[in-house]
Amino acid sequence: QVQLVESGGGLVQSGGSLRLSCAASGRTISTRPMGWFRQPPEKERELVAGLSWSDGSTYYADSVKGRFTISRDNAKNTVILQMNSLKAEDTAVYYCAAGSRFAGAAFTRVDYWGKGTLVTVSS
Numbered sequence: 263q264v265q266l267v268e269s270g271g272g273l274v275q276s277g278g279s280l281r282l283s284c285a286a287s288g289r290t291i292s293t294r295p296m297g298w299f300r301q302p303p304e305k306e307r308e309l310v311a312g313l314s315w316s317d318g319s320t321y322y323a324d325s326v327k328g329r330f331t332i333s334r335d336n337a338k339n340t341v342i343l344q345m346n347s348l349k350a351e352d353t354a355v356y357y358c359a360a361g362s363r364f365a366g367a368a369f370t371r372v373d374y375w376g377k378g379t380l381v382t383v384s385s
Contacts, residue, residue: 263288263289263374264286264287264288264289264291264294264360264373264374265286265287265288265374266284266285266286266358266359266360266374266375266376267284267285267287267358267376267377268282268283268284268356268357268358268376268377268378268379269282269283269284269285269379270282270283270379271356271379271380271381272380272381272382273382273383273384274348274381274382274383274384275383275384276348276349276350276383276384276385277347277348278348278383279344279345279346279347279348280345280348280381281342281343281344281345282298282342282343282345282356282358282379282381283340283341283342284296284298284340284341284342284343284358284376285339285340286339286340286341286360287339290336290339291315291334291336291339291341291360292315292336293315293363293364294315294360294361294362294363294364294365294373295312295313295314295315295360295361295362295365295366295367295369296312296313296315296332296334296341296358296359296360296361297309297310297311297312297313297321297332297358297359297361297367297369298310298311298312298332298341298343298356298357298358298359299356299357299359299372300352300354300355300356300357300381301354301355301357301378302351302353302354303353303354305354307357308323309321309323309359309368309369309370310322310323310325310326310330310356311323311326311330311331311332311343312332312361312366312367312368312369313332313333313334313341313367314366314367315363315364315365316364319366319367320332320367321366321367321368325351326345326352329345329346329347329348330343330344330345330346331343331344331346332344341358343356345381348381348383349383350383350384350385351383352381352383353381353382353383354380354381355378355379355380355381356378356379356380356381357375357376357377357378358375358376359372359374359375359376360372360373360374361373
């Protein structure tokens with residue numbers, strides 16, 4: 263089992279930055295792709311950033327490319343999402359996720375979810 267706990271959400275003005283952290287406990291995440299999904303109000307959940315377990319390859323949704331950066335520290339079992347130049351449309355609950363073992367950065371199957379952290383961007 264893997265437990266994921268997000269932190270760092272909050273209210274920020276348009277153009278601002280936030281840094282989300284995901285602390286993993288339980289089994290190691292070193293062989294799993296890690297990512298951040300988000301779910302805006304009344305919309306479906308989507309993968310916005312993913313990071314492979316092996317070669318450092320990344321995936322970013324078109325809507326966040328150039329503004330968001332995902333990174334991981336396997337030794338500390340943490341995953342970070344740095345969000346810059348935030349827009350009102352980034353408002354959502356952000357979920358940390360661990361994909362199936364050995365899957366790629368753009369993973370769709372999620373084995374473990376965090377409970378989410380709310381990001382609100384005011385325009």
